[in-house]
Amino acid sequence: MVNARMVGAACLALVMAAGTGSTIALAQAAKKKTASKAKGADGPVPTPEEVASAEDIYKTKCAVCHTLDGNSPIVNMNFADGEWRHGSSVKDVINTITNGVQGTAMMPFKTQFSPGEIAALARKVRGFDPKLK
Ligand code: HEC
Known part of the structure; x- marks a missing residue:
């Protein structure tokens, strides 16, 4: 205890x-x-602190490549066009952010952020896609 x-x-x-x-x-x-502990099919449920932290992280670490509105002119980096090359489920997106995409500029972020922050980031980037719930 x-x-x-x-x-x-x-x-x-x-x-x-x-x-x-x-x-x-x-x-x-x-x-x-x-840090959030509950873990379901969609990974950990982020706490309000982790959601706030993910907002900052997105602006400072992700937007440089993915743009602030997630609507990058480079298709592979676009989150808003309905195309998810590495899967669109919360679980898939968590996996992409955690482990990166080998051989591309998309690096693994598992050592930089907590699982809850990554879960919040996954929800944030999915939110750029109007076709996803
Ligand atoms: C140095 C540039 C760079 C940074 C910084 C970066 N990414 Fe990426 N990201 C990429 C590239 C390039 C790809 C496309 C990989 C490919 O070709 O499949 C990508 C792909 C992705 C995908 C997969 C999209 C899909 O279609 O399946 C997700 C999710 C993602 N990034 C999230 C993030 C998040 C969250 C951050 C910040 C923590 C971040 N990225 C930071 C370059 C970057």
Whole structure:
């Protein structure tokens, strides 16, 4: 069982271990606490924090290639034209973002974002396609 006291102690340990890097460590520890756990056919259900985080991530990490409105003039990078080369289900899109597309500029993001953030990103990019629910 992890109680508030243990989390506090863990944070303290992180602060002591990480020194000046502690802000990041604390932010990550805080993120872990609120991370979504429920997992169904569509992957984890993102928390409101993860949805907000995905909005930022999309703007800073994805839009450079996929454009802000997801309607890239380069077909393979377009999310709005109803064509999903790697599957359009939430599960498929989570898989593409997690593992990338080998041999293309689409890199795997599994080490950069939490599963909940990736689930939120998948829902966001699917949202650019008016044909998908
Ligand atoms: C450096 C450029 C680049 C960045 C950054 C990038 N992508 Fe991609 N992405 C691509 C390319 C290129 C493809 C097309 C791969 C192919 O040819 O099949 C792609 C494909 C995809 C697909 C599959 C689309 C389909 O038709 O099935 C998804 C989903 C996706 N990207 C999501 C993301 C998300 C989410 C991010 C940000 C976390 C992101 N990408 C960041 C270049 C990028």
